[in-house]
Amino acid sequence: MQQDNQPNQSEEVPTPILLVEDDVKLAELVITFLTKNGFQVHHEVNGLHAIEAVSEHAPQLIILDIMLPGLDGLSVCRKLRDSYPGPILMLTALNDDIDEVAGLEMGADGYLGKPIKPRVLLAHIRAHLRRISLQRIENNLSENEQLILAGRLKIDAGKRQVWVNTREIELTAAEFDLLWLLAEQKGQITDREELHKKIFRLEYDGLDRNIDIRVSRLRKKLGDDPKHPELIKTVRGQGYILAD
Template structure:
C-alpha cells in the first residue's frame, strides 16, 4: 500500500476509526495510511473484542473485515447495529455478490473487496463521514416543516424518527437518510443516480447495487412488502418514488 498523504477534501482530523482486521500486516499498513491522512485508528483483530469495544466506546466509523476468527464480521455487524448508529464499511477477500448482499442486509453502509486500494478506501471513509456529519447536524433542526407524511409513514427530520401507523420504526442513519431523500420528493421519481450521488458522494457507475439493496432493506423495516411494494415504488429504468397520499 502507498502511504502517501491524500489531498482530498478533509474531515475532522480527530475522527476515530476502529479497524477490525485479523491480517496483522494489512492492518498495520491501513493504520499507517489512515493515520498519515489525519485519522485516529484503533486496531482489533477478533470479532468478540470488536463487539465489546464498539458497544463500550463507539468510534466515529468502523472498517470491518468479514472473515474473522471466532465471531465473523457479519455477526459483529448484526450484533452492534441496533445500538451503533455510525457508518460501517465492510471488507472481504471473497469476490461473491452473496457476501456483499449479506453485509449490507446486516446493516453495513458500504462494501469494499480486497486487495484494498488505499485511495479508494480513503474516499469511501471520507464520503461516509461527510454523510454522517450531515446527519448529525440535521438532528438539531427544529420546526413543523421538517415533518413529512407519506401514506401511513410519518418522518420527523428534527428528531430523526419514523413511525408507520403510529408505531415507531428503528432505522439506521443510512436508512433514514435514504428515506428522507425520497420523502423530500414524495410523489415524484427520484433517479437512482441522484440517490447514489447524494448518499455516497460518488458518481453512479450504472452497476452498483447498493441503493437497490438499501431500498429493499428499508421496505422490510417499514412493513412494505418487497415483492409488491405499496409505499416505495420502483420505477423501472428510472428510480424510486415514495407515495404522496
C-alpha cells in the same frame, strides 16, 4: 501507500475509527495511512472483542472484515446494528455477490473488496463522514421542515424517528437518510443516480446495486410488500417513488 494530502474534516481532533481486521500486516498499513490523513484508528483482530471495542472507543465509523476469528464479520455487523448508528464498511477477500448482498442486508453501509486501494478506502470513509456531518446540519431545520407525512408514514428529521401508523420503526442512519431523501420528493420519481450521489458522494457507475439493496431492506423494515409495495414504489429503469 502514499499519503493523501487532502486535509481531513477535523485536524485538531482526529476522527476515531475502529478497524476490525485479523491480517496484522494489512492492518498496520491501513492504520499508518489513515493516521497520516487525520484519523485515530483503533485496531481489533477478534470479532468477539469488536463489540466491546465499539463501546470502549465510540468510533464514528467501523471498518469490518468478513473473515474473522471468534465471530465472523457478518455476525458482528448484525449484532452492532442493534445499538450502533454509525457507518459500517465491510471488507472481504472473497469476490462473491452473495457476501456483498448479505453484508448490506445485515446493515452494512458499504462493501470493499481486497486488495484494498488506500485512496478508494479513504474516499469511502470521507463520503460517509460527510453524510453524518450533513445530518447534523439538517437537524437545524425548522420544526415544520423536519416533519414529513407520507401515507402511513410519519418521518421526523429532527429526532430521526419513523413511524408506520403508530408503530415506531428502528432504522440505521443510512436507512433513515435514504428514506428522508425519498420523502423530500414524495410523489415524485427520485432516480438512482441522484440517490447514489447524495448518499455516497460518489459518481454512480450504473451497475452498483447498493441503492436497490437498501430500498429492499427499508421496505422490509417498513412492512412494505416487496412484490406489491405501497410505500416505496419502483419505477423501472428510473428510480423510486415514496407514495404521497
